[in-house]
Amino acid sequence: xxxKQKGKQERPSSxxxxxxxxxPLPRPLWLYLLLLVVVLLGVxxxxxxxxxxx
Numbered sequence: 001x002x003x004k005q006k007g008k009q010e011r012p013s014s015x016x017x018x019x020x021x022x023x024p025l026p027r028p029l030w031l032y033l034l035l036l037v038v039v040l041l042g043v044x045x046x047x048x049x050x051x052x053x054x
Contacts, residue, residue, distance in 0.1 A: 015024040 015022045017023075
């Protein structure tokens with residue numbers, strides 16, 4: 001039987017280290033990127049259908 005690891009477990013850092021400083025990033029970053037893609041596709045679809053970008 002395996003025992004559980006006792007002690008403090010370290011969480012993986014959710015950020016980027018730039019010039020020695022940790023810049024935090026929100027955990028569900030992919031969700032915001034997906035939302036951005038959907039918005040951009042919607043804008044592109046509207047401009048195409050209104051013959052602005054054709």
